[in-house]
């Protein structure tokens with residue numbers, strides 16, 4: 152089994168970090184995983200994305216033309232990547248920064264106001280965790296518990312005071328997705 | 331040959347900003363608060379004022395200004411990392427009546443390109459060099475530059491530049507001014523409007539030196555890199571004033587006699 | 595063993611530290627810089643030498659100097675840096691001192707870009723520099739393999755007194771994967787019997803690549819060829835996937851190889867008998883293994899992130915026993931598995947003829 156997740160947004164939205172949390176959780180759960188970032192100067196102030204592939208055998212290509220899951224944190228990311236998602240795939244979209252919904256009808260769509268939810272939790276920068284949380288109920292390879300354990304295990308100790316807020320953001324995302 | 335007429339604002343009251351003709355109508359990729367854009371504008375203004383746009387060839391470096399040729403409306407080429415002065419030499423020797431300048435960062439000019447810049451100056455190569463000293467490698471993500479200050483933290487001097495291991499900052503203007511081929515070598519800063527005005531004057535004189543065939547000319551401009559310094563634009567300007575200016579004194583290090591009386 | 599999620603560049607740096615590297619000299623260049631930055635942080639912690647050189651020219655000559663003392667030493671860069679290092683590399687080879695060089699390849703030629711590429715294949719297999727010499731070239735396809743090969747690279751460099759290149763690309767340098775790092779090996783204390791270090795109580799030693807008498811230089815050259823033969827006999831490395839019953843064989847190294855792996859799996863799921871051959875040592879090249887495969891398969895498909903640089907070596911190895919197709923992306927473009935799968939389909943539906951010119955066919959397809 153192999154699952155590919157493309158996470159995209161503005162630089163500074165924590166897109167790369169959300170992918171890393173997923174990758175850590177996958178590694179801790181004993182899966183194979185690759186985390187592939189967009190890199191270099193083009194990222195400065197611009198867009199950022201990363202592809203996470205989780206599998207149970209040696210992973211081939213670290214990039215795929217058609218990911219199963221798209222997490223789009225802003226409008227340009229949805230415009231660019233929505234057409235590429237696999238049929239029957241999943242699109243999680245940050246409705247706070249969109250002026251349109253998901254238009255594909257052959258994918259599962261979850262639109263939630265992640266930035267607003269994050270703001271209500273006290274920090275707009277938690278939108279990445281809200282989005283990740285929203286994906287989890289529909290993500291067969293990992294559980295929410297595994298994500299939280301990974302966060303705790305891999306966040307440097309000096310940042311552990313942020314753990315609770317991150318957990319709340321994950322839960323709020325999951326709740327919003329199931330609402 | 332037609333020479334572009336200097337562009338003058340028509341109504342001085344309303345016209346606050348007008349794009350120099352020598353500056354392309356292309357948005358730059360520089361970070362907010364980065365002074366690369368300021369330096370570009372000053373060069374373009376001077377080129378316009380001197381009516382040189384149609385005979386200028388600019389040489390972009392490898393560094394954040396790698397795309398500088400796209401931001402100017404005159405001919406441009408892209409050099410290998412550090413080799414701009416050699417490329418400029420090649421162009422100038424074949425086209426001696428053209429105006430040839432390089433635009434180089436501190437890594438490009440003072441690290442990998444140390445050989446080329448010293449020899450171009452020593453030969454009295456009739457080129458102009460705009461030297462952007464921001465004490466760091468911008469493009470590659472904030473590594474130590476030869477001009478990085480003692481104890482300054484960079485991604486390749488994570489504990490701060492330790493002069494016992496990594497050596498001392500290099501003051502290029504002072505070094506190059508010792509060479510007989512240099513006609514004009516000065517250091518200016520871009521951290522506030524008054525200094526920017528002085529910087530523009532210096533750029534003008536540097537090109538005047540070239541036009542007059544006096545020899546090698548260079549203007550070192552103390553610059554910001556808020557992104558890799560991890561500062562706001564305002565903090566970065568202050569950091570130039572408070573830390574760079576003391577380490578890199580502003581001033582004229584070499585001014586050929588012919589330029590001393592020149593009013594620009 | 596516990597796994598850590600590490601970026602390729604960082605993992606290679608840490609692997610070198612654990613292999614007991616005593617000195618690192620380098621110059622920043624994307625997409626390799628995290629390797630240098632990790633060394634900047636970790637080498638002083640270990641009490642070992644780290645220095646950011648003023649250029650790649652200086653970096654490789656610092657490596658040259660350190661290598662002459664018998665210390666484990668390395669540098670890392672990307673294509674433009676290898677170009678500048680060419681002279682020093684040749685001197686290191688001519689002096690017969692060991693060194694490890696990591697090339698995290700990017701799009702070229704010239705300044706190119708920083709995206710993943712395999713455009714330096716030809717440059718590194720010939721060692722970039724002038725004269726007759728043969729570097730060992732290893733090409734990982736994953737972060738774990740990069741870690742393992744870095745560890746081996748130092749041993750091989752010393753065993754054959756040669757330069758070992760580890761050629762990754764921007765993709766391997768920048769991506770994160772779980773890795774098991776080896777146990778740290780302390781730097782060796784004893785020095786080889788050819789190293790300089792002060793002639794205390796022994797006759798003076800001289801290390802040079804200058805041999806004014808051609809007959810002496812020829813002896814040196816012959817010694818290099820002898821070592822090269824030993825490497826060819828002992829150091830061939832490759833990975834095989836689904837080859838047991840394969841009628842069609844895809845060949846690719848590094849990232850292109852793992853992209854091809856995805857395509858091969860997809861084709862297998864459709865019932866196509868296709869396998870993957872992934873050279874790990876690019877020099878010595880697995881010529882014999884490829885020749886054997888050629889004798890028992892219907893067609894080859896070579897996949898690269900360049901214009902067919904390894905293709906020439908594959909064709910030479912296949913000796914016309916099997917028709918060869920080529921698919922490449924250039925300039926920093928990374929192929930998607932779907933593209934390679936389409937090529938596998940074409941291999942089955944329109945089998946190549948022996949007379950087919952692989953590069954011409956591919957080019958016509960790309961520029962049409």
Ligand SMILES: Cc1ncc(C[n+]2csc(CCOP(=O)(O)OP(=O)(O)O)c2C)c(N)n1
Nearest residue numbers: 392393394411435436437438467468469623
């Ligand atoms: C031969 C070679 N080595 C390294 C590089 C990578 N590189 C690109 S820009 C740069 C340094 C840029 O710093 P600087 O000249 O200070 O300019 P800035 O970006 O700060 O404006 C380096 C090392 C390269 N392109 N070519």
Ligand code: SF4
Nearest residue numbers: 360361364394468555
């Ligand atoms: S990285 Fe630094 S030098 Fe480069 S554009 Fe940004 S602020 Fe300017």
